[in-house]
Amino acid sequence: MTPPRADREPAAGNAGETPPAASVCPIETLRKRSDFIAASRARRQSAQGLLLQARRRREGEAAPDLVRVGYTCSKKVGNAVARNRAKRRLREVARAILPTQGKPGWDYVLIGRALETENRPFHLLLQDMETALKRIHAPRKPRK
Numbered sequence: 001m002t003p004p005r006a007d008r009e010p011a012a013g014n015a016g017e018t019p020p021a022a023s024v025c026p027i028e029t030l031r032k033r034s035d036f037i038a039a040s041r042a043r044r045q046s047a048q049g050l051l052l053q054a055r056r057r058r059e060g061e062a063a064p065d066l067v068r069v070g071y072t073c074s075k076k077v078g079n080a081v082a083r084n085r086a087k088r089r090l091r092e093v094a095r096a097i098l099p100t101q102g103k104p105g106w107d108y109v110l111i112g113r114a115l116e117t118e119n120r121p122f123h124l125l126l127q128d129m130e131t132a133l134k135r136i137h138a139p140r141k142p143r144k
Helices: 033-040 080-101 122-137
Strands: 027-029 043-046 050-056 067-072 106-112
Touching: 027 080, 033 050, 033 067, 033 106, 043 122, 050 122, 067 080, 080 106, 080 122
Parallel strands: 027 067, 067 106
Antiparallel strands: 043 050, 050 106
């Protein structure tokens, strides 16, 4: 049995074109300790389920059109199983949010929190990440 003809041909007007992407940035993973240390000296924003550290890269450090992200959980989060579960959840949050809401040329480090990252409902973890990103990228108040 063959599928209906409409399923095999693109809809009229699209003619096989892909829809325009809403400013999606490719994501790369941080691997060097120096990148994590540089992010730890920059901006940070806490949320109930995670801690977000972010910094704008200098020119020439890495590709300016990439968003780079790293993940870390200390032993305070729990044993290896708990830490890995928390990091998996942080990776999914980053995959869902950073391509559209992250800024190119920035490094982000997501840090898991004890008891919270692993047990917090996923939709609340997503909201935590969105809120932290908005606060990180909000204009800074001028210093006196």
